[in-house]
Amino acid sequence: MPENTLTVVDNRTNKTYTLPVENGTIRAMDLRQIKTGPEDFGLMTYDPAFMNTASCKSSITFIDGERGILRYRGYNIEELAENCTFLQVAYLLLFGELPDDKQSKEWVKQITHHTMLHETTKEFMTRFRYDAHPMGVLASTVAALSTVYPEAKKVRDRDTRMHQIIRLIAKVPTIAAYSYRHSLGFPYVYPDNDLSYPENFMNMLWKMVEPKYVANPVLARALDILFILHADHEQNCSANTMRCAGSSEADPYLAVAAACAALSGPLHGGANEAVLTMLAEIGNKDNVPAYIKRTKEGHGKLMGFGHRVYKNYDPRARIIKHIADQVFQVTGKNPKLEIALELERIALEDEYFISRKLYPNVDFYSGIIYQAMGFKPEMFTVLFAIPRVAGWLAQWNELMEDKEQKISRPRQVYVGQELRKIDTSRFSVVKAMSR
Ligand code: SDX
Numbered sequence: 001m002p003e004n005t006l007t008v009v010d011n012r013t014n015k016t017y018t019l020p021v022e023n024g025t026i027r028a029m030d031l032r033q034i035k036t037g038p039e040d041f042g043l044m045t046y047d048p049a050f051m052n053t054a055s056c057k058s059s060i061t062f063i064d065g066e067r068g069i070l071r072y073r074g075y076n077i078e079e080l081a082e083n084c085t086f087l088q089v090a091y092l093l094l095f096g097e098l099p100d101d102k103q104s105k106e107w108v109k110q111i112t113h114h115t116m117l118h119e120t121t122k123e124f125m126t127r128f129r130y131d132a133h134p135m136g137v138l139a140s141t142v143a144a145l146s147t148v149y150p151e152a153k154k155v156r157d158r159d160t161r162m163h164q165i166i167r168l169i170a171k172v173p174t175i176a177a178y179s180y181r182h183s184l185g186f187p188y189v190y191p192d193n194d195l196s197y198p199e200n201f202m203n204m205l206w207k208m209v210e211p212k213y214v215a216n217p218v219l220a221r222a223l224d225i226l227f228i229l230h231a232d233h234e235q236n237c238s239a240n241t242m243r244c245a246g247s248s249e250a251d252p253y254l255a256v257a258a259a260c261a262a263l264s265g266p267l268h269g270g271a272n273e274a275v276l277t278m279l280a281e282i283g284n285k286d287n288v289p290a291y292i293k294r295t296k297e298g299h300g301k302l303m304g305f306g307h308r309v310y311k312n313y314d315p316r317a318r319i320i321k322h323i324a325d326q327v328f329q330v331t332g333k334n335p336k337l338e339i340a341l342e343l344e345r346i347a348l349e350d351e352y353f354i355s356r357k358l359y360p361n362v363d364f365y366s367g368i369i370y371q372a373m374g375f376k377p378e379m380f381t382v383l384f385a386i387p388r389v390a391g392w393l394a395q396w397n398e399l400m401e402d403k404e405q406k407i408s409r410p411r412q413v414y415v416g417q418e419l420r421k422i423d424t425s426r427f428s429v430v431k432a433m434s435r
Contacts, residue, residue, distance in 0.1 A: 012036050025054050044411050051308075054235075056243065056405065060093055060394050061234040068312035072232060073097070081319050086227035087111060087197050090169055090390035093232050094397060108197075114170035115191035115200065117178070118148050122188060125178050130185060134382045135264040137179040138172070143257035145171065152251040155400060164252045165393045172389050173197070176382045177204030183376075189213075198223040201386075206374070218330045219373055222323050226366060229316040230384050232391025234309075238262040238269065242392040243399050247408040252396060259392045260385055266303065269388070271363035272380040275304040276336065276371060285342040292343070296352045304364030305347065311357035320365045327369050334372040340365060 001007060006019045006026055019030045032042035047053045062071040070077040073092050080089055084098065091099045091107050099107055124144055128137050146152060149167065154160040178188050181204075189207045191200055198220045203213035233239070241262035245255035263269035282291050295302050307314060324337060344360055347353045367380045375383065399405050422429060 008034070010034050010036075023054075023057070028053075044413075046413055050235075050240070055240065055408075056235065056399065056402065058234065058395065058398055059096070060398060061232045061391070063234055063309050065307070065309035065311050068310060068315050070233070070315050077229065077315055078319065081225045081228050084228065085197070086224045086231065086387060086390075089228045089231055090387075093390055093394040094165065110166050111170045111197065112191075112193050112200075114167050115174050115193075117171060117174050121145065121148060122178065125175070125182060128179070128182060130183055132179070132183070134176065134179045134183070134379050135260060135270075135385070137182075138175055138382055138385060139257045139260035139264070141175045141179075142168070142172065142260060143254055146251050146253035146257075149251075149253065152253055153249075155246070155249050155251060158401075161252070161397060161400060165397065168252060168256060168389055168393060172386050173201040174204060176379070176386055177201060179382070180205055180376075180379060183378075196220065196224075198227065216330055218326055222327050222369065223373075225323055226320065226369070226383070227387035229319060229362060230366075230387040232388070232394060235395075236268065237265070238388065239392055239395045242396050244408045246396040246399050247405060249407075252393065255396060256389060256392055259388075263385055263388065264381055269363075269381045269384040271303050271361070272367040272370070272384060273377045275340075275363055276367045276377045276380070278303045279336040279339050279343075279368075282339050282343070285339050288339065288342045288346055292346055292350065296350075302343065302347060302353075302358070304367075305353070305360055306356070306358040307361045310359065310361065313359045314361040316362040317360040317364055320362065320369065324365055324369050324372075327372055331372040331374075334368045336371070337365075337368050340368055 001018065004021045006021055007016060008019065009016050013036055015034075017034055019026045028045045031044065034043040035041075045053065060073065062074070063069065072080060072089060073096055075092070075098075080092075084092075087108055088098055088104060091103070121141065121144060125137065125141055128140075145167070149164065151160060152164045174191060181188050189204045192203050192213065193200075195203055195213070195215070199213075199215040201223070202215045202220060207213035235243075238259040242255050242259040245258040246252070250258075266274040278291075282288060292302070294300065324334075328334065328337070344364070347358065353359075363384075366384075367377065370380050370383055371377065
């Protein structure tokens, strides 16, 4: 039998099939030949939530969930967090290599000069209620950018794609900051081109009446590293949404808005906000054992714990825990850290969590840092979305250039009613149009 093949016997017909194995997968379409007769559509795979289905080939991010490894374009996340800025990592995700100094200078200049929003977009944002959830504002405003840049529909043109990619990476922090200022009734702060990406974000968030905002360098670097850690994560729920929307050739603004919607769910990017709600509900470390008991009895989940891919400690959570110490030296310790540490300590010793390989994920500690920095919990998922825009766009760009890809359209297993007629004795129907 040739190597790298799978031989299957269909016991319904006693026929034998040999399927090629490539990259540890079989092509689902190779199953369609397996039929019980000429009328049979052929076999499909049934995989709710895509638990075991590869949707694409990608060279952007590699995760080894068993060993807790995360790499962007082959570099370990620990090394990138230690040595790079977020914009350098965004460049790496998009172009496959870290930029040299000349490329970096041009890239930062491009991004810096696209941070402004069109005044009509700023005006659009003033119409949200002051208490509008920032993720709703972000998704809506990013979608609205589609109307400002109609040329973005030329998704098959590489230069047009790159122009929109730069605009989105540059403008999302501005949108996030404007929504935050609007929620407080504060005037908008315009971007300051003298500042770095994280410093300018802090400037647009927190500048008051001082002539020039000066960011605390420890907090600016902590934010930059947090952006690096959240930049991409292969085919997660929101990246899959970005690819699915992009596969119909929707413009990148509308596709990113769809990805924002997916990220907002508490099982995904919304978990960082849900962790703070959980820690507040627990109240103090003495209440942790009772909360864990309730979780084990099936009353809710430990937010910030568990992961579809990581069956080991999420490497990002480990780095974030380390950043917390540095941030708290500036901001003062967030008392919720004590509850989180006790929760982790007890959970990691408990058979329920050990047997299910549930470890802290990227969302478990990030919110504690954001809160210490002065962010409201409603902003936490927006802080996740800002860097993830770079990852979504890298995935989208890869999709646009992938010759194997076409519009996403999964099949289904129909389990509904068979053919039936309307029983007109049971209710009056619209009079048939005269023929
Ligand atoms: C992110 O995909 C990505 O890469 C996402 C992300 C990224 O960077 O894009 O990493 C970001 O979304 C991180 C995850 C953030 N979400 C949370 O922290 C929410 C809490 N976690 C869970 O909802 C859950 O762990 C998921 C959603 C993250 C993963 O769910 P799965 O893979 O579908 O696992 P499952 O729900 O089938 O759980 C398996 C078992 C179940 O128990 P049994 O039915 O076998 O008895 O583990 C239990 C679950 O009940 N379980 C938990 C739990 N997570 C899973 N029990 C308690 N607390 C939890 N957090």
